[in-house]
Each structure stands twice: as structure tokens, then as C-alpha cells.
Amino acid sequence: MKPLTSRQVILASRPIGAPQASDFSINEKLLNAPEAGEILLRTIYLSLDPYMRGRMNAVTSYAPYVQTGEVMVGGTVSVVEASNSPDFTIGDFVVGYTGWQTHALHDGTDLRKLDPGQAPISTALGVLGMPGLTAYAGLLDIGQPKAGDTVVVSAATGAVGSVVGQIARISGCRVIGIAGAQEKCRYAVDELGYHACVSHHSSDLKSQLAEACPDGVDVYFENVGGSVFDAVFDHLNVAARMTVCGMISHYNETARSDEPDRLPRVMRAILTRRLKIQGIIVFDYSHREPDFLADVGRWIRNGELRYREDIVDGIDNAVSAFQGLFTGKNFGKLLIRVSDDPTLG
Amino acid sequence: MKPLTSRQVILASRPIGAPQASDFSINEKLLNAPEAGEILLRTIYLSLDPYMRGRMNAVTSYAPYVQTGEVMVGGTVSVVEASNSPDFTIGDFVVGYTGWQTHALHDGTDLRKLDPGQAPISTALGVLGMPGLTAYAGLLDIGQPKAGDTVVVSAATGAVGSVVGQIARISGCRVIGIAGAQEKCRYAVDELGYHACVSHHSSDLKSQLAEACPDGVDVYFENVGGSVFDAVFDHLNVAARMTVCGMISHYNETARSDEPDRLPRVMRAILTRRLKIQGIIVFDYSHREPDFLADVGRWIRNGELRYREDIVDGIDNAVSAFQGLFTGKNFGKLLIRVSDDPTLG
Numbered sequence: 001m002k003p004l005t006s007r008q009v010i011l012a013s014r015p016i017g018a019p020q021a022s023d024f025s026i027n028e029k030l031l032n033a034p035e036a037g038e039i040l041l042r043t044i045y046l047s048l049d050p051y052m053r054g055r056m057n058a059v060t061s062y063a064p065y066v067q068t069g070e071v072m073v074g075g076t077v078s079v080v081e082a083s084n085s086p087d088f089t090i091g092d093f094v095v096g097y098t099g100w101q102t103h104a105l106h107d108g109t110d111l112r113k114l115d116p117g118q119a120p121i122s123t124a125l126g127v128l129g130m131p132g133l134t135a136y137a138g139l140l141d142i143g144q145p146k147a148g149d150t151v152v153v154s155a156a157t158g159a160v161g162s163v164v165g166q167i168a169r170i171s172g173c174r175v176i177g178i179a180g181a182q183e184k185c186r187y188a189v190d191e192l193g194y195h196a197c198v199s200h201h202s203s204d205l206k207s208q209l210a211e212a213c214p215d216g217v218d219v220y221f222e223n224v225g226g227s228v229f230d231a232v233f234d235h236l237n238v239a240a241r242m243t244v245c246g247m248i249s250h251y252n253e254t255a256r257s258d259e260p261d262r263l264p265r266v267m268r269a270i271l272t273r274r275l276k277i278q279g280i281i282v283f284d285y286s287h288r289e290p291d292f293l294a295d296v297g298r299w300i301r302n303g304e305l306r307y308r309e310d311i312v313d314g315i316d317n318a319v320s321a322f323q324g325l326f327t328g329k330n331f332g333k334l335l336i337r338v339s340d341d342p343t344l345g
Numbered sequence: 346m347k348p349l350t351s352r353q354v355i356l357a358s359r360p361i362g363a364p365q366a367s368d369f370s371i372n373e374k375l376l377n378a379p380e381a382g383e384i385l386l387r388t389i390y391l392s393l394d395p396y397m398r399g400r401m402n403a404v405t406s407y408a409p410y411v412q413t414g415e416v417m418v419g420g421t422v423s424v425v426e427a428s429n430s431p432d433f434t435i436g437d438f439v440v441g442y443t444g445w446q447t448h449a450l451h452d453g454t455d456l457r458k459l460d461p462g463q464a465p466i467s468t469a470l471g472v473l474g475m476p477g478l479t480a481y482a483g484l485l486d487i488g489q490p491k492a493g494d495t496v497v498v499s500a501a502t503g504a505v506g507s508v509v510g511q512i513a514r515i516s517g518c519r520v521i522g523i524a525g526a527q528e529k530c531r532y533a534v535d536e537l538g539y540h541a542c543v544s545h546h547s548s549d550l551k552s553q554l555a556e557a558c559p560d561g562v563d564v565y566f567e568n569v570g571g572s573v574f575d576a577v578f579d580h581l582n583v584a585a586r587m588t589v590c591g592m593i594s595h596y597n598e599t600a601r602s603d604e605p606d607r608l609p610r611v612m613r614a615i616l617t618r619r620l621k622i623q624g625i626i627v628f629d630y631s632h633r634e635p636d637f638l639a640d641v642g643r644w645i646r647n648g649e650l651r652y653r654e655d656i657v658d659g660i661d662n663a664v665s666a667f668q669g670l671f672t673g674k675n676f677g678k679l680l681i682r683v684s685d686d687p688t689l690g
């Protein structure tokens with residue numbers, strides 16, 4: 001048997017501001033054969049997500065950060081290539097967190113088997129995976145939209161936002177997206193069924209939002225922060241709900257901005273307009289996974305809910321693809337195809 | 346019949362920063378006799394509350410602001426002195442919003458009759474009134490404390506805070522107060538049953554809070570804002586709830602502070618720690634009034650819940666007493682005794 005190796009992307013140094021190629025290195029790691037209870041996984045898809053930027057900082061957050069010299073963390077869909085475990089068979093497809101690498105030895109814990117007959121296996125990292133569940137619970141459990149409400153979604157065509165917007169539309173809401181490129185705005189309306197979508201590149205985002213939301217905003221699903229937050233915030237109605245899911249515009253910030261302190265104004269608005277602002281981390285909603293998979297699975301089969309993937313080939317391109325997340329380069333759920341997907345013809 | 350007059354406190358000009366005596370004037374208004382359907386009310390107690398500062402600004406908020414030249418708004422307990430209405434009898438006690446004045450002609454709408462045999466009539470402006478209901482709903486409905494939770498209350502001995510702290514204690518929580526004067530901190534612990542109370546005058550508020558809250562903070566009831574908010578915020582646990590009830594430290598602010606923008610850091614904490622921050626205005630909770638009156642009434646009779654009133658005599662002293670609210674001069678619910686309370690021996 002030839003020696004097993006895994007090609008890995010290693011966090012070499014902690015990025016300051018936007019991640020640079022030089023913050024990473026490629027490592028070829030020799031792997032032993034699976035020991036008793038272990039399996040060998042070949043990565044097919046690696047998910048690239050904004051949260052990963054936070055894991056590159058030496059800041060304790062809701063999950064441990066990545067040590068320099070370690071493989072970058074990340075969700076993956078893999079196939080079992082060798083098994084020394086009674087629970088797995090060669091050819092099984094699994095979703096888990098094996099990181100930015102081509103192969104991994106694994107003890108089988110926290111893996112979920114995938115049935116490629118049910119849905120394309122890549123969707124376990126997107127619309128039927130972590131981003132989809134985030135959207136589902138963040139909108140329904142925190143945002144609590146009622147039919148007729150106006151729902152605004154930033155990063156409207158992203159992995160999370162695209163699901164939020166469509167579930168809001170299915171829930172009978174008026175749904176307004178905020179995206180960057182005009183192409184994404186058109187897609188949001190034409191394909192995802194947003195009632196309108198405005199670009200955060202436009203100089204009058206706030207007045208465009210006012211026009212698109214004549215009755216104000218009842219639910220804001222926040223993925224972006226910064227000036228997008230500012231533009232939406234003043235339109236929030238009394239008793240509006242804001243789900244704080246992401247703040248991608250801040251993730252690469254290194255220094256405090258020169259802006260004046262906005263907190264007192266925001267807090268006063270929370271008080272006088274009785275806003276509810278709540279953060280979501282998907283880990284807290286595993287109890288919602290059965291409902292989520294049933295509902296979103298049905299909506300996909302019905303054609304009520306669509307998804308789009310932006311697939312980049314090769315683990316060596318993971319860093320440059322990840323960099324593009326922060327400039328809106330991707331269009332749909334960003335995935336690295338690390339190796340061939342045998343379920344595709 | 347001698348002419349009826351009402352001595353009124355008029356908003357003469359809009360305060361810039363802390364309200365000055367010169368922002369107000371005293372007016373003697375001649376009143377007609379009650380017309381059909383009207384009653385004449387003599388004010389016994391006028392409630393002075395921090396929210397009134399907001400009404401002095403020409404800023405549309407959750408309620409209309411006071412026009413210059415108008416009587417200042419305010420909650421009152423009054424007695425009916427003359428009635429031309431079938432619904433009221435001379436001698437009836439009522440709670441309503443008749444403002445900073447000694448007498449008022451009234452059409453009877455939005456008045457609630459008080460039974461002086463049930464509780465001192467002054468409590469309808471405090472522990473059994475608007476501040477009490479604010480505390481009850483803001484803690485129980487928004488804060489949702491569970492037995493064993495750590496609850497922090499700023500303005501811990503104030504009209505709202507004192508009720509919050511005691512309901513939290515009755516709910517089985519560990520309750521930590523923040524107050525100003527040492528005398529208030531002692532009162533919070535000795536009389537109100539807080540487990541500890543720290544002074545916001547101390548230079549190491551944050552470390553004192555850490556010591557008082559070894560398991561972090563699960564519920565923060567915010568009445569103050571500013572540096573008190575900063576001191577508490579970093580101690581909030583994952584899934585903590587923050588009720589935004591007031592921000593008295595900001596109400597007299599005229600200019601933006603020089604502090605850097607704290608909003609991104611706060612939003613990131615909301616996200617990573619899954620905080621829920623929600624504002625409360627008591628108007629939204631009238632449906633909770635029956636439960637509130639039953640529960641708090643029972644706790645007062647049981648001796649489980651105590652209250653303290655800070656009573657200043659004379660409508661002409663309303664302005665100076667109101668000014669004291671912002672420097673912590675009052676100790677307990679601040680009331681003006683506008684005229685004799687006939688229910689007292």
C-alpha cells in the first residue's frame with residue numbers, strides 16, 4: 001500500500017486585517033493506516049464560511065481558535081476510503097468538520113452519513129447544512145416573522161441570506177434584500193423571489209431602502225454590519241426583531257474606527273422602539289434540525305426554495321477563494337471541490 | 346363660588362443638557378366650572394420620572410413631546426373635588442396623567458379609580474403603578490430569569506430597580522445591585538434583599554462586579570447606560586438577556602462623546618455570546634397589569650417586597666426635585682405631594 005498523505009492548509013501566522021496568502025502554508029502530512037475504530041476520509045467538498053476569519057484570531061469566542069501551525073478548521077463532505085470501524089463502510093458519504101485538507105483519519109464521532117439519493121451531497125454544507133439551519137432558526141425562532149411583515153436581509157444571496165429571504169417569502173412576508181453586485185440583486189429578485197433588492201454600493205442605500213420598505217422594517221437579518229446596519233437601523237419599526245448572524249464588514253478590521261460612538265443612539269432606539277436584538281450561533285439549534293431538514297427539503301423538492309453554489313476546484317485555491325468572501329467575489333455558497341464527487345455523472 | 350385656579354409648571358424653553366430652573370415657569374390658570382361630563386381634580390401626588398427628560402426634547406419618540414408653553418406631562422393621583430359626570434363622585438381617588446399642576450378639569454377618560462383601603466394611594470404611582478409594572482414585565486417577560494440565575498440591576502434602589510431586584514430575589518435568583526451612595530447600597534442589601542450591591546462611584550466597579558458575580562451575569566436590567574453598561578457588559582454569559590429600560594446617564598447629553606465607536610464590539614458580543622437585548626416601554630404591557638397587581642400586591646402584604654418613597658412637598662419644588670433625579674439625590678420613588686393626602690391620619 002502506498003503511503004497515505006493529506007495535503008493540508010496550515011494557519012502559518014495570524015492575519016492582520018485581510019488574510020494574505022503568506023498567512024498560510026501547504027503541508028503534506030503522512031498518515032498512518034486507520035487504527036481500530038478509525039476511518040480514512042477523502043475530502044470531496046470543503047465549505048468556506050465567514051466565521052473562519054474569527055478562528056484565525058487568538059481571541060476566545062464561542063469556539064476555540066486555530067493555533068498557528070494547525071490545519072484550518074472547516075466543514076467538509078467526505079467519502080470513506082478505508083474503514084477499521086464497524087460503523088462505516090468504504091464508499092459512505094459523511095459530513096463533518098475535518099478541515100482544509102484532502103484526507104483525514106477520523107474516529108467517527110460527530111459525523112453524519114449522507115444519502116446521495118436524497119439531495120446532492122454538497123448541499124450538506126449549504127442549504128441543507130449549517131448555513132441553512134442558521135437561516136431557518138435565525139429567521140423563524142429569533143425573527144419570528146408574521147405574514148405581511150417586511151423582512152430585510154443583508155448578504156441577500158449568500159449561503160445564509162438566500163435561505164432567509166426565501167423562507168421569509170414562503171412565510172408570507174414582504175422581503176427586501178441587500179447585496180453588492182447588480183447581478184446578485186437581479187438574481188435575488190428573479191430567482192430567489194425577493195420583492196426588491198438594493199445594492200450597498202449605491203450612494204443612497206438608505207433612501208432606496210425607505211422606498212422599498214414603505215411600512216418600515218419588522219425583521220432585519222444582519223449578516224454584514226457597518227454602513228449596511230446603519231442604513232437599515234433607522235427603518236426598524238416599533239417591536240422589530242433583529243437577528244445578529246454575522247458582521248462580515250467588520251471581520252477584517254484591525255483598528256478602531258474614527259466614527260463617533262453609536263452605542264448610546266442604538267441603545268436609545270432599542271428602548272424607545274422596543275427592539276429585540278439577538279445573536280445566533282447555529283450550535284444552539286441542533287434540536288431544530290429535524291424540522292429544518294423536513295421543511296427545507298420539501299421546499300427544495302417543491303421548487304419553492306432554490307440554491308446556488310460557487311464551486312472552486314482544488315485545495316490549493318482555498319486561500320484565494322476565502323479571500324474573495326470578504327469582497328463579495330463569490331456568488332452563492334462557496335465550496336472548494338477538493339476531489340471528484342463520485343455522485344455526479 | 347370663588348374662581349378655580351390651577352398652579353401649573355410650564356415648559357418655557359427646551360433644556361440643553363441638564364434642565365435649569367429657567368427652562369420652566371409657573372402659571373396660574375383660571376379654570377371654568379366642570380361642564381357636562383367633566384370633573385375637577387385636585388392633585389395629591391405628582392410622580393417625577395426620568396422619562397420626562399425625553400419629553401422636553403423636540404424629538405418624536407414613543408410618545409409626543411411637550412410643546413413649549415404647555416404644562417409638563419406626568420402621572421398623578423388626584424381626588425375628585427367637583428363632578429358633572431355620572432361616573433365620578435366627589436371624594437373619588439383616581440390615578441391618571443394630569444401633569445405638573447395643582448388642579449385639572451378632566452373628561453374622565455384613562456383614569457383608574459383607587460381604593461385607599463387596598464394600598465396607600467401614592468403606591469399607584471410607584472410600586473403598584475407604572476414603575477412597578479415596568480419592573481415586573483421587563484424582568485419576567487423579557488429577562489426571563491430562572492432560579493439560580495445571576496441578575497444585575499442598575500439604579501438598584503430606584504422606583505423600577507428596587508422592584509426588579511426584589512422580584513428577582515423572590516424568583517430564586519442571585520441578585521446584584523448597582524447604586525450610587527453607600528447608604529443606598531446598604532439599603533439594597535439590608536432592606537431589599539439584594540445579595541450584594543456595588544457602587545458605581547467606585548473606581549473598580551468592574552472587578553467588584555466580577556467578585557459579586559462569580560458565575561457571570563444571566564440577566565441585566567439596564568436603567569443607567571454609560572460606564573455602568575460597560576462594566577456589566579463584559580460579564581454577560583452566553584444566552585444572557587438584557588432588558589433596556591432606561592439610560593439615565595445619557596438623558597442630559599448634548600454632544601456626542603469622544604469615545605470610540607463601541608457598537609461593533611457590542612454587536613460582535615451579541616453574536617458570539619448569543620445575547621438578547623430588548624427594550625421595554627410599559628404601554629405594551631397593559632395585558633400584564635392584572636397579574637402584576639395580584640402578584641406584587643400579595644408580595645407587599647406578605648412583607649416579601651418593600652418600597653420606599655421620597656416625598657417632596659409643593660408643586661413649586663417639582664423642578665428642583667426633578668433635577669435631583671439625575672444626580673441620584675432622591676432615595677426611593679420620587680413624588681411631589683401637591684396637596685394634602687386625606688387618607689393619611
